[in-house]
Amino acid sequence: MAGLTPPEPGDCFAHEGGLLSVEAAAALVTARIVPLHGTEELPLRAARGRILAEPLVATSDLPPFANSAVDGYAFRRADLPQDAILPVAARIAAGQAAEPLPPGTAARILTGAPIPPGADAVAMQEDTRPAGLAIPTNIAITLPRDLPEGANIRPAGEDIAAGELALRAGHRLDAPALGLAAALGRPRLRVTRRPVIGVFSTGDELVEPGQPLRPAATHDSNRHTLLALLDALPAEAQDLGILPDRALATAEALHEAAARHDLLLTSGGVSAGEEDHVRRAIEANGTLHFWKLAVKPGKPAAMGMIAGTPVLGLPGNPVAAVVAFLHLARPLILRLAGAATTPLPRLTAPAAFSHRKKPGRREYLRVSLVDGAAHRYPRDGAGLLASLARTEAFAELPEDAIAIDAGDPLTVIPYGGLF
Structure with a gap:
């Protein structure tokens, strides 16, 4: 105990x-x-909301290979001739291995597909046009000349590099954290x-x-x-x-x-x-x-x-x-539970009401957020359970405050994620 x-x-x-x-x-x-x-080890879905018991360190790059961020054409910028036209020598889809790009050619590439060895930029499809023949039967494409190296390429390890700390022990496992663990190839996690x-x-x-x-x-x-x-x-x-x-x-x-x-x-x-x-x-x-x-x-x-x-x-x-x-x-x-420090969520909203209080105690008023402003619940009693069901946040008034006027900035604690 x-x-x-x-x-x-x-x-x-x-x-x-x-x-x-x-x-x-x-x-x-x-x-x-x-x-x-x-601690115990759980499959990812069962681990939602639990506290990570040990650091999650990436054992491989994420993404594991350089890939295209868009649908378009991969090419080597140094190969681009004066007329900016290159023949299309290959088509690469997501999940398909890429062969080296032949010199002086481009490759049709789809989002998520691996960058072929030799290519150093990807032109977005909407920034290109067929060179004389109509899509999809064209065999040459006109490409933009001003793309920098790495344009529209997601490099290996752009998100998380191999050996990098992905999540600290004490992290509360929410949907993004579980998705990250899955992307790193972890089907189970050790939790407290x-x-x-x-x-x-x-x-x-x-x-x-x-x-x-x-x-x-x-x-x-x-x-x-x-x-x-x-x-x-x-x-x-x-x-x-x-x-x-x-x-x-x-x-x-x-x-x-x-x-x-x-x-x-x-x-x-x-x-x-x-x-x-x-x-x-x-x-x-x-x-x-x-x-x-x-x-x-x-x-x-x-x-x-x-x-x-x-x-x-x-x-x-x-x-x-x-x-x-x-x-x-x-x-x-x-x-x-061994969780890292997680303070209550707070935001700022202008008061849509006036209020007077005695100094010395922190006071919490039930409010609704309408058009970005905090509107006070019409009754204050601590026994009014319906006041919580009919509002969406607490307005937090500091100990030294004695007056709140309409328009004054308020610290607000939204119920979302707490209730």
């Missing part, structure tokens, strides 16, 4: 120090979380082991979707949101159900689950109320590394360790849980 190093005396990350900034929390995760041991993540919801008020609601109850959404977020990461998520609002039951469930998982995620139970048992269970049975983030929404979030396994308690409000997940759980899981 993965672990966290215990806090040292005077640790600046200790929860007694007040609200913890997003950067300090991320630094804690990076410094304390140890990547998991263990996926961390096993146990997910709890907490609260006596929660009922499983599909079950009738009793008085004062609500259907559990956070656990299903978190499980879906985990599906977008290199992790194996396990649904551990709903914890009741009982201190002993919470402590026992967390301790038992810690022995079987690399990380535990909970939602709810981390505030200061008498029915908030997760934080207290971490403190009583392990080590609490921090509690409370300088973030709105998402302030109540607890991170610690029970029996050698990291435990991350997220807020109970749905939007706050998602914000805390992106800033805490996502980097933690990527670190466990």
Whole structure:
């Protein structure tokens, strides 16, 4: 199981120090979380989304031979006579071996076909014309005289040279990376082991979707949101159900689950109320590394360790849980999986609204991007799950900001690729 190093005396990350900034929390995760041991080899398609365990080094050039970038005619520039007309001596298609180009001739060549030995340029078909006979029966072609050496030729190793590092260990394998591995002749890749993540919801008020609601109850959404977020990461998520609002039951469930998982995620139970048992269970049975983030929404979030396994308690409000997940759980899981540092995607867009905030906490507003501008969702509540489904990004307002006016540049975190 993965672990966290215990806090040292005077640790600046200790929860007694007040609200913890997003950067300090991320630094804690990076410094304390140890990547998991263990790898496996998978076929390319099964490796999508996984973390590369070892460097991928090219054992041959890519492309493996010089080839034509266009349909046209290959020729040796020094052979071009004054009238720029050469007889066409051969036709070369992709996948066909090329014979040496006879002196004083050109070769009809198609895209991807190997450059015949002796040729040093390719003229695009549209830049040539038949010399007296109609295509396709012509036996001579008029070529442009001003083509430089190497024109329209893709040299061997233009993409990746033999011996070159193609992908670093820790690279998350997406479609382009898998395509590159295939192009280099690799049918399988060695990847890191996926961390096993146990997910709890907490609260006596929660009922499983599909079950009738009793008085004062609500259907559990956070656990299903978190499980879906985990599906977008290199992790194996396990649904551990709903914890009741009982201190002993919470402590026992967390301790038992810690022995079987690399990380535990909970939602709810981390505030200061008498029915908030997760934080207290971490403190009583392990080590609490921090509690409370300088973030709105998402302030109540607890991170610690029970029996050698990291435990991350997220807020109970749905939007706050998602914000805390992106800033805490996502980097933690990527670190466990051995991934290279991958910050949240950010772009800039002008505000299409005005907003006032108190300084001291980073604030996240739900926005939609319309004609390049960020339009704020009309309601702000941290419990409004529909606000996430109806928007496409968070506007990130820095701690020292107190006012946003229409037209001001905003840092925006798009949901795409995260959700």
